[in-house]
Amino acid sequence: MxxxxxxxxxxxxxxxxxxxxxxxxxxxxxxxxxxxxxxxxxxxxxxxxxxxxxxxxxxxxxxxxxxxxxxxxxxxxxxxxxxxxxxxxxxxxxxxxxxxxxxxxxxxxxxxxxxxxxxxxxxxxxxxxxxxxxxxxxxxxxxxxRGRKPDDAPPTTGPVLVGLDGSPDSNDALGYACEEATARSTGLVAVRTWNEITSGSSPRKADCRPEDMAVGERRLVDEQLAPWREKFPDLPVEVVVAHGRPARTLLELGAGAQLVVVGTRGRGGFTGMLLGSTSHALLVHSPCPVAVVRPGSRP
Missing domain, CATH: 3.40.50.620 (HUPs)
Incomplete structure (x- = not known):
């Protein structure tokens, strides 16, 4: 030793x-x-x-x-x-x-x-x-x-994927993801999903067209990314805004990633829950390693 x-x-x-x-x-x-x-x-x-x-x-x-x-x-x-x-x-x-x-x-x-x-x-x-x-x-x-299959070694190529929803949890996850992507000399893929129930871009969700909702969600991602782009100016960042459920989208994109980073709970998390459904689904089913970052837990 x-x-x-x-x-x-x-x-x-x-x-x-x-x-x-x-x-x-x-x-x-x-x-x-x-x-x-x-x-x-x-x-x-x-x-x-x-x-x-x-x-x-x-x-x-x-x-x-x-x-x-x-x-x-x-x-x-x-x-x-x-x-x-x-x-x-x-x-x-x-x-x-x-x-x-x-x-x-x-x-x-x-x-x-x-x-x-x-x-x-x-x-x-x-x-x-x-x-x-x-x-x-x-x-x-x-x-x-985790690997692609049970007992497989984890992938070592591909970008670092981070799930964003504008919450404090996802902001801490974003900071950790930026650090990991930089240390691994790879890119960052910032993912935000939306649907008519969870979207935070408009107070009148039912009256919005899908294309307008997507534009609003992209704007929110850019706002959340702005300070981190300044801190990591050389980090390649790709933004994905998708309609649907966060877990399904992250699992699909995770097939080409080397690490997925999420917070413990997102918008609408229930008081008393230690882990949100998205994070839990990724821990059990992700095709690559999953990092769960609690607020304030980054060194």
Whole structure:
């Protein structure tokens, strides 16, 4: 394990569990850490069964679970160091729930990455619930590393895609997307969708023609992009204004992207919800990594 330079507090966190998907997440996080000059911290959570285990058996069971976690961490570290031999890496095996452990460990991190499938091969609601719980509460951006198909490595080419709706959530997502696109030497695609229910361009939506609605939505995108174009003058930016649902549009465009960035909730988000339906759908179905950025969570 590489030593971490004293005083270096830039950390990129990756949750691992020994699965191929988590291995892809560790490699993805390592690339981010290398670009940022940060430390990569690999964390594996494990839970020791309680009922039915007592006496001296408890210590043996706990040690066995910890040993498995340490092996998974060592394997992930070996994969990372084979590609980035000088990257500083920390390992941490922690007893507790995955969400609870990663929430604690993410304090002070710049981003946390996790895979889309665990050792059990669970997909859909289980993974979506875990990722949603983490993304809705973590103090830093959360990335679920996905590929075109289950267990595929994530794509490394294509633009960075960001979903915009004018809300504070999407503005923080936009800032993160600009930074990532610049660091990856690629372009940014800013996407805004509209329909007769969610459009924010006109107070009299029913009286507007579709072409007028689209023009109004494009104007709102340009207004939101303006300060970021000044901050990133060399970043190529493409604007897509589409009629329909945000999740469907972002999933379709995500097929050609290397990263999709969204906020936690958009316009009309319900109080008490930790994650909006668009973000949740992307976490479960996106063909590329998805970053969920809470307001104020960017380093």
């Amino acid at each position: 590489c030593a971490v330079a004293e005083g270096d507090n830039r950390v990129v966190l990756a949750g691992v569990d020994g699965s191929p998907s988590a291995g892809h997440a560790a490699v993805w996080a390592a690339a981010v850490a290398a670009r940022r000059g940060a430390v990569l911290k690999l964390v594996q959570a494990y839970t020791v069964p309680g009922p039915g285990v007592s006496g001296m058996a408890v210590a043996a069971v706990r040690e066995g679970f910890r040993a498995v976690a340490e092996t998974g961490l060592a394997d992930a570290e070996g994969t990372v160091l084979a590609r980035w031999p000088s990257l500083p890496v920390e390992r941490s095996a922690v007893e507790g729930s995955v969400v609870g452990v990663l929430l604690r460990e993410s304090a002070g991190a710049e981003v946390v990455a996790l895979g889309s499938r665990g050792l059990g091969g669970f997909t859909g609601l289980l993974l979506g619930s875990t990722a949603a719980a983490l993304a809705g509460r973590a103090p830093c951006p959360v990335v679920v590393v």
